[in-house]
Amino acid sequence: MTILDKIIAFKKKEIAKIKAEVPIKKLVESPKFKRTPLSLKKSLLEVGSTGIIAEFKRQSPSKGIINDKATIAEVTNGYLDANVAAQSILTDTSFFGGTMADLMEARVINQTKPILRKDFVVDGFQIVEAKAIGADAILLIASCLTSVELKNYGNLAKDLGLSVLYEIHTQEELDKINDLDDKIIGINNRNLKTFEVNLEHSIKLANQIPDNSIKVSESGISDPKIITGLKEFGFQGFLIGENFMKEENPGEACQDFINQIR
Ligand SMILES: O=C(O)c1ccccc1NCC(=O)[C@H](O)[C@H](O)COP(=O)(O)O
Numbered sequence: 001m002t003i004l005d006k007i008i009a010f011k012k013k014e015i016a017k018i019k020a021e022v023p024i025k026k027l028v029e030s031p032k033f034k035r036t037p038l039s040l041k042k043s044l045l046e047v048g049s050t051g052i053i054a055e056f057k058r059q060s061p062s063k064g065i066i067n068d069k070a071t072i073a074e075v076t077n078g079y080l081d082a083n084v085a086a087q088s089i090l091t092d093t094s095f096f097g098g099t100m101a102d103l104m105e106a107r108v109i110n111q112t113k114p115i116l117r118k119d120f121v122v123d124g125f126q127i128v129e130a131k132a133i134g135a136d137a138i139l140l141i142a143s144c145l146t147s148v149e150l151k152n153y154g155n156l157a158k159d160l161g162l163s164v165l166y167e168i169h170t171q172e173e174l175d176k177i178n179d180l181d182d183k184i185i186g187i188n189n190r191n192l193k194t195f196e197v198n199l200e201h202s203i204k205l206a207n208q209i210p211d212n213s214i215k216v217s218e219s220g221i222s223d224p225k226i227i228t229g230l231k232e233f234g235f236q237g238f239l240i241g242e243n244f245m246k247e248e249n250p251g252e253a254c255q256d257f258i259n260q261i262r
Pocket of ligand 1: 003004055057061062063188192195219220221239240241243
């Protein structure tokens, strides 16, 4: 059993328990549910966009503790000062040390840039929950879902006004989302089964992505020069976590990085 299998098995149990305790009506009636989400596509494509989706990531299965001192408030303010295109917040607690409260706290500070709820969606309840905590976008990981689930969850998110980042790692996973239109596709350079990170991965799969989709490269980006290279292959979004979070001041690290790609 891989870590990813463990995460998904754990998530399914966790969500079943939450669903038994929290009626969906309560989520739909929450004040944030009425808010109109910001568009991830618009933010990535607008003139002068840095394309950087900066992540708040305390720990990970592959690296253990990355930063358990930096606060949501200081990192969110730092990322906003750096002019990120969007913010990503891991809300999984057991494997990444994140919480939904992290996202809600960031939302109070960040009113201008889209927030991606980074979690492992295995049930539509989590998509409704994402909207109720103030997220603008959700992640759907193709390796964890069937093509029918990808389509249904994608439609549910869109019906709620949320953007969707479809994450793939292989051609087979890309095939699963082929018939969906107008997509934002993230190619994860990290193999979620082995944790091996290879930036060539984005480049190899880039040509297979239809021109009408927005390409995002995810994971293992640690040098501003990599952004220049990825842009040549049509990437418009760059999801970066550890490279910023490993520093004492992630916001400042993000500003230095962005200053070097301008
Ligand atoms: O980061 C991990 O170890 C990991 C393990 C299993 C499933 C997902 C995992 N990471 C989630 C991500 O996609 C990354 O947090 C994100 O792409 C940023 O990556 P990085 O810049 O390398 O921190």
